[in-house]
Amino acid sequence: MLENSLSVLLSRLDFAWITSMHILYPPLTIGLSLLLFIAEWRWVRTGDEHWYRLTRFFEKLFIINFGAGVATGVTMEMAFGILYGPFSQAAGPFFGNILGYETITAFMYEAGFVGLMIFGWGKIGKRMHLFATFNVMLSSSLSAMWILVANSWMQTPTGVTLQHGIFMVHNWVEAILNPDFIFAFPHMWIAAVELALFFVAGISAWFMLRNRNSALFQRSLKYSLIALLFVTPLQIYLGDGLGRVVAQAQPAALAAMEGHYHTYNSNGSVNSGWHIIAWPNDTAGKNDFAITLPHVLSLLETHTLNGKVTGLDQFKPADRPPVLLPFYSFRVMVAIGFFLFIVALWGAYLILRGRLDSQTAHSHRGYLRILVFSAFLPYAAIWTGWWTREIARQPWVVYGLMKTSAGVSKMSVGSEILWLVCFAVFELLVWGGAWYFFAKVIRKGPDMESPVIEGGHEPLGHLERPSDDQAHPEYVRPVY
């Protein structure tokens, strides 16, 4: 059982809340900046106006999302010290350094170019703009890499020794390229790309369903579905790889994810059963109820029929993670991963048979609706994936080396509740606002009228005063 005094539990909830509300934005920033770069590059190379319109349209959604990501992200940087002071002090020599790298080589880098990318149209040249977009793409992926280095190290803390209560780094390469990072970073990065592709595909499907700008959106639909044909199975492969790393490096975490309490059955044979669903009971150390397939767990983790998989009974009760949340959030994530793979297969089939262009798409309305629905699923998969990862690591904050209860700041319960309530209100407002303005921009649709900005350094237009002073002025773009 966990050392879960109310104070520790509240600290965990405080942090869980701000991270869960932050992870909603960066994946779209990372994935969409890549897609924006590709679209803008195609426009610069071919001069095809459709690419330009798509870039400008999705850029509007990008900046709403980016603003929300910065708003919730600044908190993250400070929250380690506020909520987890002793952890920050002990792990600072590695963990703090990595976050320092992230702020300097990624966060600041990105912030510098994103302003040019969004508001630089007509102020900087075409190639300079493409360069800005490229930098936003590169820096957001770099940012993801550093964050995953830091987080993976908490899962598999290699390259450090604990001296006088502080983690001293003795091998930087081992610490950065820790075993978990090798699969966790690609898994997260591909998750970001997959999310952005489904986001673009879902929005494109929505426009096709309404028969608005079909000629434009059939293009983004086509390319995102073809990309997803490769991305979705790759993600399943990477997820399996990460699962095997967890099985080796964090057996207790894997046992929690699978609800695997007993290493052996009561008759002495290896317990190889994999639960489809179960009702775990941590106090009793068993599942109260389970539907179990024999041999599947051993097949998954050891690739043999009766290989031994360590159960939770091999760990002291104080070192066992809770089971219920990791067990179900893991299953939800996996189910979404496979569902999205099928959606991608189906979509690619339709695309290759030429059934999703602006002429024929109306006969596949069911599929287009599924695509709109699928745009939300990657968000759920990312949430549940992170919950699995972070909860199954408990009761450790640095796996095997530092307990969460030793890493939290000793705050009063009152201030912990104040934190939770304040951030609940503000971050729900940010979330609601972001999705409300997504919807608003999408409903308004892409701007097809204003002239294409060709060379940069162009006047973007002027405002004309209305005849009566009550109405708002009209924004007029010059037409050449």
Added chain:
Amino acid sequence: MQSLSTIQNELSFIWWIALGLSFMLYIILDGADLGAGIFSLFVQDEDERGAIMASMAGTWDANETWLVVAGGIIFGSFPLVYGSAFHYLMIPLMFALLSIMIRAVALEFRVHSSASKRFWDWGFGLGSLSATFFAGMALGAALKGFPLSHTMVPNYVGGDLRFLSAFSIWTGVGAVVAASLAGGLYIRARFERRCSTYQQAGSWVAANFYLALAAVVVTLIWSLITFPWAAAKWTGPYAWVWLLLGVVIVYAAFKMRLASTRQNDMRAMLWLATLIVLMWGGMMATMYPWLVPGTWTIYDGANPSNSLVAFTLAVGGFIPVMLMYNWYQFWVFRARINKMAAYAH
């Protein structure tokens, strides 16, 4: 705790300078944006408020990020200070972060809103005001120092409300006044001279100039009385250096006022930046070798691992590059605007 090698001592000093530089850039750059936000609370016209936000659309994000960089440097180079000081400052930092959050989304959402414009205007204005106040309060509270445990790694011990004192409230107010001045000068530099916003910012700058002057004098006298480390430096054998610094500061303040009344708005902003450099540098020199007076010196709080070497090698070179593309960014977005900018992007 182990002691540091010579090279680590030197690197700690260098990163202390880098930390000071990031905070200083944050104060110069985002100070103006925050002040413009406070100013917007007093602007009646909806389009004028929108134009104030539009004026910083391309740059606010990078300006604010200097704070995140400063946070990253404390975490990376001074983790022992980071983990204890931020815990001590939980409440003011929390309110500053919430304010920054609402302000950031107001800046991005407003342009797409119709019915909720008023709401985001308030979010932007009040967020700017309270972010400035609580950041100033956190700075004042840090100057007072805090108690540490006598464990292997010294953690913060003390209540959640220890940060609260007459001095920390005063520094919060002082920060608001200083930001208001910076914001006024920024508006003067970014708006066309015939705009009513430009005119309004003129009297705003005049009022806040005298308020800021008074606030600086009060803060200096207060510090002289309450902080022995400050009094020892200022009245020590190098008193003439401090006096000279004082004279230079008064001269710069005078030049700033003169430039502003003559409508040399960019020059006034640069004089203000000079003032901030002089005063922030003076404060750091007064505090040396303390990072948190009475609690952490630069060398006690520094990263004890070989990490400082790694940190320097890995990211030291990026800081000049960052300064370069930041400069380019300001160059691109330098043009004066008018209230029609509320619609432009």
